[in-house]
Amino acid sequence: MTHTLKHHWLAILAGTGLSAAALAWDALPLQVPVPADNPQTEAKIELGKQLFFDPRFSSTGTISCNTCHNLFLGGDDNRPTSMGVHGRTGPRNAPTVWNSAFHATQFWDGRAASLEEQAKGPVVASVEMGMADLDMVAKRMRAITGYQAAFARAFGGDNPVSIDNAAKAVAAFERTLITPNSPYDRWAQGDANAMLPNQVQGLLLFDQLGCTGCHQAPFFGGPNKRGGHFAVFPFHDGEYVGTYNLRADMGRHAVTGRKSDRHKYKVPTLRNVALTAPYFHNGAVPTLDQAVRVMATTQLNATLFEEEVAHISAFLNALTGEFPSIAMPRLPPTPGASIPTE
Amino acid sequence: MTSTLRNRMMLVVGLVAGIAASLMYSASAETPPEKLAATPSVACKPSNLAVAGGRTLKAEDFEEPQACGKCHQRQMKGWQGSMHSLAFKDPVFQAEWALAVKATEGKALNDCGGCHTAIGVTTGTVKFDPSMGKHGGFTVAKQGEHGVSCEVCHSVSGSTAKNSPTGQPGNASLVLNPGETKYGPLLKSVSGYHETQYSELHTKAEFCGSCHNIFHSENKFPIEHTYDEWKSSPYAQADIPCQDCHMVPVEVANQVADRMVRAKDVPNHGLGGLAAKGAKVEREIVHDHGFVGGNAVIAAALGSPGAEEHKAEALKRLQGVADLDMDVRVGKGGAQELRVKVTNLRAGHHLPTSLTFIRRIWLDVAITDDQGRVILRSGELDANNRVDEDTVIFGNHSVDKAGKPTINPWEIASFTQLNTIPPKGFRFGKYAFKLPADAKGFKVVVKLNYQSYDQAVADKLLGKGAVLVPTIEMKALTRSYGADLKMVEARTLASR
Numbered sequence: 001m002t003h004t005l006k007h008h009w010l011a012i013l014a015g016t017g018l019s020a021a022a023l024a025w026d027a028l029p030l031q032v033p034v035p036a037d038n039p040q041t042e043a044k045i046e047l048g049k050q051l052f053f054d055p056r057f058s059s060t061g062t063i064s065c066n067t068c069h070n071l072f073l074g075g076d077d078n079r080p081t082s083m084g085v086h087g088r089t090g091p092r093n094a095p096t097v098w099n100s101a102f103h104a105t106q107f108w109d110g111r112a113a114s115l116e117e118q119a120k121g122p123v124v125a126s127v128e129m130g131m132a133d134l135d136m137v138a139k140r141m142r143a144i145t146g147y148q149a150a151f152a153r154a155f156g157g158d159n160p161v162s163i164d165n166a167a168k169a170v171a172a173f174e175r176t177l178i179t180p181n182s183p184y185d186r187w188a189q190g191d192a193n194a195m196l197p198n199q200v201q202g203l204l205l206f207d208q209l210g211c212t213g214c215h216q217a218p219f220f221g222g223p224n225k226r227g228g229h230f231a232v233f234p235f236h237d238g239e240y241v242g243t244y245n246l247r248a249d250m251g252r253h254a255v256t257g258r259k260s261d262r263h264k265y266k267v268p269t270l271r272n273v274a275l276t277a278p279y280f281h282n283g284a285v286p287t288l289d290q291a292v293r294v295m296a297t298t299q300l301n302a303t304l305f306e307e308e309v310a311h312i313s314a315f316l317n318a319l320t321g322e323f324p325s326i327a328m329p330r331l332p333p334t335p336g337a338s339i340p341t342e
Numbered sequence: 343m344t345s346t347l348r349n350r351m352m353l354v355v356g357l358v359a360g361i362a363a364s365l366m367y368s369a370s371a372e373t374p375p376e377k378l379a380a381t382p383s384v385a386c387k388p389s390n391l392a393v394a395g396g397r398t399l400k401a402e403d404f405e406e407p408q409a410c411g412k413c414h415q416r417q418m419k420g421w422q423g424s425m426h427s428l429a430f431k432d433p434v435f436q437a438e439w440a441l442a443v444k445a446t447e448g449k450a451l452n453d454c455g456g457c458h459t460a461i462g463v464t465t466g467t468v469k470f471d472p473s474m475g476k477h478g479g480f481t482v483a484k485q486g487e488h489g490v491s492c493e494v495c496h497s498v499s500g501s502t503a504k505n506s507p508t509g510q511p512g513n514a515s516l517v518l519n520p521g522e523t524k525y526g527p528l529l530k531s532v533s534g535y536h537e538t539q540y541s542e543l544h545t546k547a548e549f550c551g552s553c554h555n556i557f558h559s560e561n562k563f564p565i566e567h568t569y570d571e572w573k574s575s576p577y578a579q580a581d582i583p584c585q586d587c588h589m590v591p592v593e594v595a596n597q598v599a600d601r602m603v604r605a606k607d608v609p610n611h612g613l614g615g616l617a618a619k620g621a622k623v624e625r626e627i628v629h630d631h632g633f634v635g636g637n638a639v640i641a642a643a644l645g646s647p648g649a650e651e652h653k654a655e656a657l658k659r660l661q662g663v664a665d666l667d668m669d670v671r672v673g674k675g676g677a678q679e680l681r682v683k684v685t686n687l688r689a690g691h692h693l694p695t696s697l698t699f700i701r702r703i704w705l706d707v708a709i710t711d712d713q714g715r716v717i718l719r720s721g722e723l724d725a726n727n728r729v730d731e732d733t734v735i736f737g738n739h740s741v742d743k744a745g746k747p748t749i750n751p752w753e754i755a756s757f758t759q760l761n762t763i764p765p766k767g768f769r770f771g772k773y774a775f776k777l778p779a780d781a782k783g784f785k786v787v788v789k790l791n792y793q794s795y796d797q798a799v800a801d802k803l804l805g806k807g808a809v810l811v812p813t814i815e816m817k818a819l820t821r822s823y824g825a826d827l828k829m830v831e832a833r834t835l836a837s838r
């Protein structure tokens with residue numbers, strides 16, 4: 001077929017409003033999904049940031065969101081499982097808060113449908129912030145005069161200081177925690193030199209092996225579907241399953257009770273994964289290289305050559321994005337007391 | 343009848359009715375929701391599509407093919423650039439569809455869309471936009487743009503064929519149940535990504551027949567009957583379904599047709615393997631999803647990914663499907679008579695099939711004598727890329743309810759002439775000619791040609807001169823004869 005003829009066909013296609021563009025790699029979007037009932041505002045985001053860093057909403061006044069989701073690191077705590085009040089540790093590894101707004105559901109098992117819902121969980125978890133109940137949290141917030149004004153600015157209304165509003169504020173702040181412009185993103189936008197050759201090789205390998213089946217570009221997490229999406233881990237048997245005790249946790253089954261949900265988890269984003277060791281739901285795997293080997297074996301029944309592991313790890317390092325600079329907020333004081341008296 | 347007896351009888355009748363009602367109730371209570379909606383959905387009419395459990399679907403209920411293709415790479419490679427992937431986008435189809443929608447006051451939107459974008463129809467996102475293209479065009483949620491995509495077939499949980507107006511597969515007689523569970527033909531399938539459900543329907547020709555069997559939605563005339571053709575063919579007798587030829591490479595399909603065995607029974611088919619990256623069970627056959635038929639044009643013209651491979655496969659298929667033979671004899675009255683025999687060697691349906699009144703398979707015949715004189719010429723393309731009406735064309739002649747010729751599917755009420763070639767069957771093209779007295783011999787060159795549609799159709803749909811419909815030579819045969827009508831080697835003739 002002649003070039004002209006082909007041109008005609010394409011012109012006809014263009015007339016139908018459809019594009020013939022081949023599938024390409026996309027960069028991380030700069031806009032996160034925002035729920036209609038919680039629009040982003042400056043005041044809300046600023047309040048959310050204060051609450052995120054404020055340890056006074058833990059029973060001992062020592063643990064804030066940032067304790068386990070350290071924004072000055074990879075948005076987690078680099079521990080196998082997090083340490084909450086009284087040195088208690090939980091059952092699962094802290095997921096990164098960076099880019100969490102792109103996840104369809106929150107927590108490893110997806111038991112929270114939104115960041116708003118998620119924010120209410122850890123404050124009252126006995127192994128995390130350890131508050132007895134959410135009413136107690138609300139009381140503490142109201143007892144801090146500075147917060148009354150901040151909530152009023154952010155939400156207005158008669159009774160602005162509420163758990164729901166606090167969760168909305170924290171979620172709004174978390175929706176600003178995105179890390180674009182990773183080497184991968186710049187490469188996807190056309191800068192061929194943004195990734196090193198072995199990183200590009202790693203990406204192609206990552207794709208060919210089938211990793212992108214679950215870790216889908218550009219978020220490199222599960223699909224953003226209504227109700228979330230969950231995958232079985234570990235899928236195949238093998239020595240790593242025992243070595244790292246990967247089947248002790250029932251995953252989403254514990255939430256739904258459904259047999260089909262056994263060992264199912266939300267597919268976590270791999271953005272900034274190089275910064276969030278140790279790995280997996282139980283944090284049992286200490287290094288990124290080893291995590292790559294475990295995933296290849298348990299999910300794809302593939303044993304990788306060491307060179308392949310290195311390429312994939314190199315690519316995963318290219319998912320480390322640009323972190324917005326964050327100034328620690330001043331928190332409204334509680335003069336004369338470390339935590340508000342109850 | 344005494345009143346007591348009547349009362350008793352009414353009691354009995356009442357009891358029976360009550361038992362029947364409770365049986366029906368318990369049956370429906372235990373029937374999974376996807377089985378309940380085996381009646382075409384009102385919202386999808388006049389197509390026979392249904393949504394399991396009468397759910398209201400959103401475009402987001404369907405995944406886009408690239409998500410599936412990351413694990414099902416082999417299937418994705420086949421599907422990309424297939425006519426299934428272009429079922430919605432194909433500009434020729436869109437133009438035809440636009441004319442249909444305008445002529446039927448909108449009924450054709452779902453009527454055609456049911457198969458061409460089942461996602462668009464079940465989600466109600468397919469819309470007609472009269473401002474697009476030459477005749478109008480269509481928009482749909484992006485999930486629906488991919489035509490017959492992974493999610494269409496693998497969301498199918500049942501069939502509405504029994505409850506459709508014709509009681510047969512056709513007009514999108516499918517029940518869609520999109521969600522975590524994917525339906526497919528593999529037993530003991532397990533996936534870490536989605537739930538799996540074995541579906542016997544997916545192993546059968548009836549599955550494909552859900553769309554490859556099209557009845558006029560009002561007069562019920564079978565406009566396209568590929569499934570029905572198969573059903574009354576030796577292939578159906580041998581339990582060889584559509585999938586065994588159209589979901590394997592052409593080389594394997596040819597073996598299926600030559601041996602009349604299932605694809606899995608073709609020696610050394612080489613199609614075994616994993617159905618997905620990281621899958622647990624090695625399969626006897628992993629099906630290609632290229633669904634290669636006769637269309638070697640659209641994908642390549644649109645520059646779709648995988649188009650060149652599809653074009654090559656389609657050419658291979660077209661060039662291996664039929665066979666030619668010929669003989670020459672003295673006919674009644676002294677003229678010579680050429681008979682060209684065209685055999686449908688390897689298609690499990692007629693040649694051509696589907697739009698038998700639009701697809702063109704014809705004979706191009708040239709007879710020249712030893713002195714280079716043209717004795718007979720038939721089926722030659724003219725300056726307008728068309729053949730004349732005396733050409734031997736294998737196809738059906740369609741008319742509207744008034745008996746007027748039409749090729750608009752929405753107007754067709756019957757066929758007045760049937761000339762397609764049945765599976766394993768043949769038809770003749772006959773030509774009379776008069777050899778000059780001084781000719782010592784002659785040469786016959788026969789070509790079997792194919793066009794997806796006539797140039798006039800392309801001109802009407804896309805605008806005059808927009809495209810030149812390519813002609814594909816399916817088969818050619820040259821023979822030389824002496825004046826005694828006995829076949830000779832071409833060289834012998836030249837030396838005489």
